[in-house]
Amino acid sequence: MSYHIVSIDSPDCSLSCKDGQLTCKSADGERRLPLEDIAAIIVTSFSASIHSKLLLEAAKHGVGLIICENFKPASLVLPANRATDTLLTRAQAYIPAQLKQRLWQKTIDSKCMNQFSLAAELAPGDERLERLGKLARGRFASKEAECAKAFWRIYADRVAETDDFRRRRDGDGPNPLLNYGYAVLLSTVLQNLFAVGLDPTFGIAHATRENSTPLAYDLMEPFRPCVDWRVADWIRRHPDEKDWQVTREFRQWVTAFPLEKVDYFDLTLDIRGVIEGAVRSFRQAVTTAQSGPYRPWTRTTTKWAG
Template identity: 80%
Template sequence: MSYHIVSIDAPDCSLSCRDGQLTCKSKEGDRSVPLEDVAAIIVTSFSASIHSKLLLEAAKQGIGLVICENFKPASLVLPANRSTDTLLTRAQAYIPAQLKERLWHKTIDAKCRNQLTLATEIAPGDERLERLAIYANSRRPTKEAECAKLFWRIYADHVAETDGFLRRRDGDGPNPLLNYGYAVLLSTILQNLFAIGLDPTFGICHVVRERSTPLAYDLMEPFRPCVDWRVAQWIRQNPGIENPEVTREFRQWVTGFPLEKIDWMELKLDVRGVIEGVTRSFREAVTTHQSGPYKPWTRTTTKWDG
């Protein structure tokens, strides 16, 4: 059964196939995995070489290759039979409006609860937490906006430590750090969507724009607090900087968050593994036309690692 999504990030590595095994040779040693157990291969290494033998054998096994630049998917290599299989695409393109609404409500419920647990971690005595908890656990149609407003006020007071901080894409303060972290998160989501065959242009809420990937923006919502927490750690470890910059050291720091351990479905996995599980559950929900299989990530404890 093909179930592994193999991520290749070792520098100066060589990928090939021998005796039915995907092989990776690098300075760290040689590793291999049965090709029949691989669902997709994601290459984020900046200097990997790929043997044509692997491309041919991967095509025979129905395995897709996602080749990334700066962690963002730049090329998708699919077997001919897989690229012409439109069943999943049709299922995505014609998701009933009611199912879209249920899937989006589950996504936002998870995001709001994750914001609550993170706010509790960074400001355990803040009096606004009670109100945030009420919003996060409510069925109010405006809960996402209300939770975000309270969450960023708490974040401003206890992380940015300034009354003037506003969460904006073009803002100052921690905003550039958050923007870069969200870009890393978006790339990780896209890698997994491509790997399991989901088309990121078919979203459930975000607006479709030219060259946009609304489904990736949809599914990344509950994971945004992972970036918020990573940035908060960086700021606390580097105090006294009024307008933090995206330095080389910060880039190295924030790109490590997909390897942090989090809880999901009674398991403890790294963020990258949970993202894979969530995207697979979303795929099942789409193909079965039921919201039940979709399991967005919701933190089960209030203690954040790291």
């Protein structure tokens, strides 16, 4: 598979193909990239025009197009040979239970360490951090639930500044802000799953339901604290609770979090690039039937980006 996953997010642009190259024309000028170097094209622009020649040439080069609405994939245009790639689908459908468990354990380990890292940033010196750190580094059946409980108590005190806050999809306080941020994160993970050919309906831990994408929910877990931090920073800048609404200003603010820089092993990438790296590594783990290649993100920098 070619390396580049190209994201098109210019508000108004024209996509075409000339001399075997993807051509993107916008108010900022014209950019080109050889189609043979592209794995997939993700179009999040709300008013992009796509020339039919690009669709044909992309198919010849095995390049998929993911067309999004509000950042969520709405249409998937695949070359016929990629749409019928049963090898990867079979590998996903028949992941051994032991491998699923190892992949999920790595995912949860990263999520819990990221929650501990963020809690330490939000509440340095809090006496509850020692217990949260031990939970995050531990290995037991209820680890995810216990870490979440400890993390949200600290978050409630230091961000919501109330004992009444509970993390719920239908809750009040910061909950609507968190829900919107998680939706953006979910869409970003989905974009990358489609881009590398993974079927999001084959999860490793989350339950499969009608019209659900459990694998996207699985792989987004280590990145949730990125949204938690972004929302915490918004609340710090807007301490009046009446401003804790999903306004246009907030949507613009929170949708920028995938562009924040973080460390990913020996690299410094934006979060969107790290998600791509994690998804690609998961794909390799599935196709090799080994957990070793999977590299979920665990924060190592000393400060969370603002």
